[in-house]
Amino acid sequence: MNIKxxxxxxxxxxxxxxxxxxxxxxxxxxxxLEPGTLSTIHGPSGSGKTTLIYLMGLLKKPNTxxxxxxxxxxxxxxxxxxxxxxxxxxGFIFRRSNLLPNLTALENVxxxxxxxxNKKAEKLLEKVEVSDWNxxxxxxxxxxxxxxxxxxxxxxNPTFILADEPTADLDSKTAQNFMNxxxxxxxxxxxxxxxxxxxGEFNKFSNQNFKLKDGVLTG
Amino acid sequence: MLVDIxxxxxxxxxxxxxxxxxxxxxxxxxxxxxxILLILVSSGLGINxxxxxxxxxxxxxxxxxxxxxxxxxNQTNIVSSAVDYLNxxxxxxxxxxxxxxxxxxxxxxxxxxxDGLASIALLIGVLGVMNTMGFNLSERKREIxxxxxxxxxxxxxxxxxxxxAALLGLIGSLIGVILGTLVIWIIxxxxxxxxxxxxxxxxxxxxxxxxxxxxxxxxxLYPAWFTSEIKIEEALLCEY
Numbered sequence: 001m002n003i004k005x006x007x008x009x010x011x012x013x014x015x016x017x018x019x020x021x022x023x024x025x026x027x028x029x030x031x032x033l034e035p036g037t038l039s040t041i042h043g044p045s046g047s048g049k050t051t052l053i054y055l056m057g058l059l060k061k062p063n064t065x066x067x068x069x070x071x072x073x074x075x076x077x078x079x080x081x082x083x084x085x086x087x088x089x090x091g092f093i094f095r096r097s098n099l100l101p102n103l104t105a106l107e108n109v110x111x112x113x114x115x116x117x118n119k120k121a122e123k124l125l126e127k128v129e130v131s132d133w134n135x136x137x138x139x140x141x142x143x144x145x146x147x148x149x150x151x152x153x154x155x156x157n158p159t160f161i162l163a164d165e166p167t168a169d170l171d172s173k174t175a176q177n178f179m180n181x182x183x184x185x186x187x188x189x190x191x192x193x194x195x196x197x198x199x200g201e202f203n204k205f206s207n208q209n210f211k212l213k214d215g216v217l218t219g
Numbered sequence: 220m221l222v223d224i225x226x227x228x229x230x231x232x233x234x235x236x237x238x239x240x241x242x243x244x245x246x247x248x249x250x251x252x253x254x255i256l257l258i259l260v261s262s263g264l265g266i267n268x269x270x271x272x273x274x275x276x277x278x279x280x281x282x283x284x285x286x287x288x289x290x291x292x293n294q295t296n297i298v299s300s301a302v303d304y305l306n307x308x309x310x311x312x313x314x315x316x317x318x319x320x321x322x323x324x325x326x327x328x329x330x331x332x333x334d335g336l337a338s339i340a341l342l343i344g345v346l347g348v349m350n351t352m353g354f355n356l357s358e359r360k361r362e363i364x365x366x367x368x369x370x371x372x373x374x375x376x377x378x379x380x381x382x383x384a385a386l387l388g389l390i391g392s393l394i395g396v397i398l399g400t401l402v403i404w405i406i407x408x409x410x411x412x413x414x415x416x417x418x419x420x421x422x423x424x425x426x427x428x429x430x431x432x433x434x435x436x437x438x439x440l441y442p443a444w445f446t447s448e449i450k451i452e453e454a455l456l457c458e459y
Contacts, residue, residue, distance in 0.1 A: 059368060059451045079372055087370025094455065100362050102237050103230070111230070112369040152369075 005032035006159055006189045007056060012065030014051050014215075025051040027215045029065070033160065038183065038190045038205055043212035049193035052212065053164045056191065057090050058082050070159060087112060091153025091188075093163040098149035099137040105144075106133040109152045124151040128181055143174040150181065160189035168195065179205050227366070227375050231382035235390075238355050245351040246391040249435070252344020253395025253427050254402060257419065259337035261403050263330035264418040270326050345388060345431060349438040352384045356446040363446055364454025376447040377440075384439020385432050392431035396424050 014026040025048045033039055043049050054060040055067060058074055067074045069089060077085065099108045109121040125133045128147040130140075137145055146166055153161050163182070167175035182190055183205050192206070203209060211218045235242055302315050356363075366376055400419060407417045 054452060057368065083370045083372045085370075086368070090370075092368040094365075094368075097361060098365065100230075100365065102233050107233070111227070112371075 004034060006035050006070060007191075008032040008066075008068040009056075010066040010068065012055065012062045012067060014048070014055060014060070015063050024215045026055070026062070026217075029215075029217045031210065031217060031219065033189050033191060033208070035159075035189055036187060037207040038192070039208035039210065040203070040206040041191065041193045041210045041212050041217075042195075043193070045195070047212045048215040049212055050164055051215075052217075053162050053191070053193055057092055057162050058086050087114075087156060089159040091156070091158040091161040093146065093149045093153055093161065093166045095165040095168045096142075098152075099140075099145055101137050104134045104136055105130060105140060105148045108137070108148055109133075109155055112152065113155055121151070121155060124154055127151070142169050143178065146170065146178055147181065150178075154185070154188070158188065160191065161185075163190065163192045165193055165195065227371055227379045228382065231379045231386060234355070234359075234383050235386060238351075238358070241351055241354060242387060245347045245387055246394065248344045248347045249388060249391025249431060250344075250395035250398060252341040253392050253431055254399040255340035255344075256337040256427055257396065257399030257423065258403060258406070258417075259333040259340070260423060261417045261419045263333040263337075264420065264423075266326045266330045266333075268418055270323050341427075341431065342434070344391070345434045345438060348384050348387050348435045349442060351387065352380065352439045352442040353445075355383070356380060356442050359446070360449055360454045360457040363449055364451050364457070367451045367454070373447040377443050380443030380446055381436055381439045384443065385436035387439075388432040388435025389428065391435075392428040395431070396427055399427075400424070 009029050009031050012026055012029040013024070016023045016025055029052065041049055041052065051060070055062055058067075058069075058077075061075065069085060072085065074082065074085070099105075100111065103111065105125065106118070106121055109124060110116065110118070113121065122133065125131075125148070128151045130144050130147050130151065133148075137148075140148065149166075150161075161182075167178055170178060182192070208219075298315050298319065302313060302318050305311065305318070306313060363376060403417050403419050
C-alpha cells in the first residue's frame with residue numbers, strides 16, 4: 001500500500017450471482033489514487049465502472065480484497081462508521097437525477113450538512129456558477145443539475161469525489177464547462193468514469209487514466 | 220444525533236408537499252375518523268353522565284344532567300305515563316324501577332358500543348396512512364439511494380419516513396379535532412338542548428391527537444422499514 005494514497009484497492013473481486021449464473025464484475029482490481037489528482041476510468045457499458053465506483057464509495061462490499069480509505073480498512077466497518085466515512089470523506093455525482101425534486105437547489109446542497117450554514121452552501125453554488133438557488137430541480141437545466149450535485153458533493157469538504165459518467169447527458173460544450181469546474185477544484189481527489197466515446201475529452205483533464213474491460217483494470 | 224439528522228428531519232415535512240392529492244385524501248380520512256371518534260366518545264360520555272346523575276330512588280328520578288334545566292316532577296310524570304302506556308300496550312306489569320333499570324342497562328351498553336364504533340372509525344381512517352406511505356415511498360426509491368450515497372444511515376431514513384407518516388396523522392387529527400369540536404358544539408346547542416349533554420372533556424382533544432399520531436407513526440413503520448432496507452444499487456437503478 002502506498003502510504004501517500006487516499007484510496008487503495010487491493011486485489012478486489014466482485015461477483016454477481018443471478019439465476020445460478022455468476023458474473024465477474026471486477027477481477028483482481030488493484031490500484032491507488034494520489035491526493036489532489038483527477039483520474040479517469042474508461043470502459044464500455046457493462047465493463048464494471050459503476051460497480052467500481054460503488055465499491056469505492058462504500059455503497060457495496062467486495063467479495064474478496066480490501067479497499068483502504070485514508071488508511072482505514074473498510075471491509076469490516078459497521079454501518080454507522082461506514083456512513084460516517086461516506087459523509088465525511090466521499091462526494092458522489094451520478095449520471096442523472098442527482099437531486100431530490102422536492103428540495104430547492106440550495107436545500108439539496110444543504111441536505112448532507114450537519115449544520116444549517118446557508119452561507120457555505122450559497123458560496124459553493126456561486127463557485128459552481130449556479131444562480132437563483134431557490135429554484136427546484138424541475139426548473140434547472142441538466143448542466144445546472146450536475147453543478148448543484150457537484151456543490152452538494154463538496155459541502156462536507158470530502159477527501160475525494162466519485163463521478164459516475166457525470167457528463168453523459170450533457171452536450172460537448174456543457175460537458176467541457178463541467179470538466180473545467182472539476183479541474184478548478186483544489187485539495188480534492190476526483191475519479192470520473194466515462195464511456196469510451198468521451199476518452200479524448202477526458203484525457204485533456206486527467207492526471208491518471210485507467211481502462212476497464214470485462215472487470216479487468218489496466219493502467 | 221439530533222443535529223446530525225436535522226436535514227433529513229426537515230425532509231419529512233417537505234415531502235408532504237408532494238403527492239398532494241393522495242396526502243390530502245389521507246388527511247381527510249383521518250380527520251373524518253377523528254370527528255366520528257369525538258362525536259361517538261363524547262356521546263358515550265354524555266350517556267354515562269346522564270345515567271350517573273339520573274339514578275332512581277323510590278321510583279323518582281333524582282336529577283338530570285343539568286340540575287337547573289330539568290324539572291324532576293315533570294320527568295317522574297313522563298316515566299309514569301310511559302310505564303302505563305307500555306303496560307297497557309303489551310299487557311305487562313313493569314314497574315317504574317324495572318323500566319328505568321332496563322333503560323340504564325341499555326344506555327350503558329350503548330355507550331360501550333359507541334366507544335367500540337369510535338375506535339373502528341378511527342382505525343379505518345388512519346389505516347390509509349400505511350397505504351399512502353407505501354405508495355409515496357415506492358415512488359422515491361431512487362431518492363433513497365441518493366440519500367444513502369450521502370451517508371445517511373438506514374435508521375435516519377427510517378426516522379424520516381416514519382415522521383412523514385406521523386405528520387400525516389398529526390395534521391389529520393388537528394383538523395379532525397377542530398371540526399369535531401365544532402360539530403359537537405352545533406349538535407349540543409341546536410339539536411338536543413336540555414335532554415342529555417354531549418360531554419367533550421378536555422383530555423379527549425390531546426388524547427385523540429396523540430393516539431392518532433401514534434397509530435399513524437406505527438402504521439408508517441413498515442413501509443418506512445421496507446424502504447430503508449432497499450439495496451442502494453437497486454435504488455439508484457430506478458427511474459423514480
